[in-house]
Amino acid sequence: MCLTANAPGAVAIIEVCGAVHTAMQQAQCPLPDVGGLQLHTIPDLDDVLLARIDEHTLHIMPHGGRHVVRRVLHWLADHGVSLDSASSHATWPSAQEHEHNMLAALPLARTSLALELLLAQPSRWQDWDGTWTPADDARCARLDRLLHPPLVVLAGPPNIGKSTLLNALAGRTRALVDDAPGTTRDHVGAAIDLEGLIVHWVDTPGLRESDDLIEEAAIQVAQDPLARADFLIAAADATTQWPELPRTADLRLAMRSDLGQRSDADGQCAAAIGDGLEEVVQLIRDALVPEADRTSTRPWKVNAG
Ligand SMILES: Nc1nc2c(ncn2[C@@H]2O[C@H](COP(=O)(O)OP(=O)(O)O)[C@@H](O)[C@H]2O)c(=O)[nH]1
Ligand SMILES: [Mg+2]
Structure with missing residues (x-):
């Protein structure tokens, strides 16, 4: 299903759930390791960013034009991936909340600085020592300025x-x-x-x-x-x-x-x-x-x- 709104944006997020191994094999598309990111060129279509959320979930992020999104969805359908129009985040496991928030924020990243910082987050959460202080809240509020122009x-x-x-x-x-x-x-x-x-x-x-x-x-x-x-x-x-x-x-x-x-x-x-x-x-x-x-x-x- 497509997680982003049906409107033009910088980046769209299409979530593929289930037997992602088989589906991506059929589509001749690489599958990053869990937690990994990879750039991939879908021939004659678009450069997409692939983010492997967990064993059964892959996010495909093409450019956000409606036409591109439609074509990627058709490309998936052509390779046996059934389409689901739902766009609810409610079933996401809470342990991955930060990563999902990061992915949902990608369309707001309009500079390479913002984009690079966002994409660095999955590994930062992995290496995180589990502590959190008010200084971290203040730091994050300032970093959010990279997504919401002051x-x-x-x-x-x-x-x-x-x-x-x-x-x-x-x-x-x-x-x-x-x-x-x-x-x-x-x-x-x-x-x-x-x-x-x-x-x-x-x-x-x-x-x-x-x-x-x-x-x-x-x-x-x-x-x-x-x-x-x-x-x-x-x-x-x-x-x-x-x-x-x-x-x-x-x-x-x-x-x-x-x-x-x-x-x-x-x-x-x-x-x-x-x-x-x-x-x-x-x-x-x-x-x-x-x-x-x-x-x-x-x-x-x-x-x-
Ligand atoms: N010498 C000099 N003149 C400047 C400079 N910046 C603007 N000006 C001139 O100062 C005048 C007023 O500029 P403007 O930008 O409209 O000022 P504002 O009213 O504060 O917006 C114009 O004639 C500008 O060409 C500067 O850095 N040096
Ligand atoms: Mg003026």
Whole structure:
């Protein structure tokens, strides 16, 4: 049966239960050892990932387009595997819950970092020493950010290069950039890959008292993401004040650093000339998913939070 929704996704999961040995032999498909993973090319069809859950269960993971899934199901049927439309997880043995959660999370992995970490989990659970502490819960909650993009909000006075930074990070012109202060009329968002961590980045209109009604409305709209931000960045250049924010910023970023430096920031950039972008990416990624979490060999309880 197909465990993933009947809708396009990155990866689909088809579960084959029962006499998997015979079925895969007929289909001339390799069968990984229990707990193992293997890439396999189904001729003229697709590259699939094979995950052997237990003696009697195999997961076949093709790309998630509906057409591909249909063809893989037909290919299985052609080799004597009967199709079952049920999609209940209820009968899964609880001992394998973490592995099933990991497999169910695969479609959410949009970067190779997330994918590699997920695929490393079966062996991490196997090697696990059986202990679990609140620090593990905190680590897993941070790792879950690799599957559920955090909201990153950059706030600061107008005309300091906030939209230019978003554009530079997104690699294309998304937000409106202009010389006149307050050009960004509404917050503009983009999903940005910060070296393996996807975030939803929201660019806010400048935070200042405004006599322009449209801009004032945009500033009101901006307050909402400010309150909801998972990661709040205060921005200012050498000539402006740090903005007043609903809570302490997670990062203070000095903008347009080519025009002047400031010593009270955590990082600096001059996005218009591409300076400091790498540093900005790393500062945010390492704060949200620290390197110690990415390299920890302890298992990841996926989507536990
Ligand atoms: N010198 C310099 N100018 C910049 C830099 N980033 C942006 N600017 C300029 O500053 C002005 C305002 O930029 P914008 O991104 O719209 O600022 P925002 O209002 O904070 O979003 C534009 O003229 C940009 O070209 C930078 O790193 N260095
Ligand atoms: Mg702007």
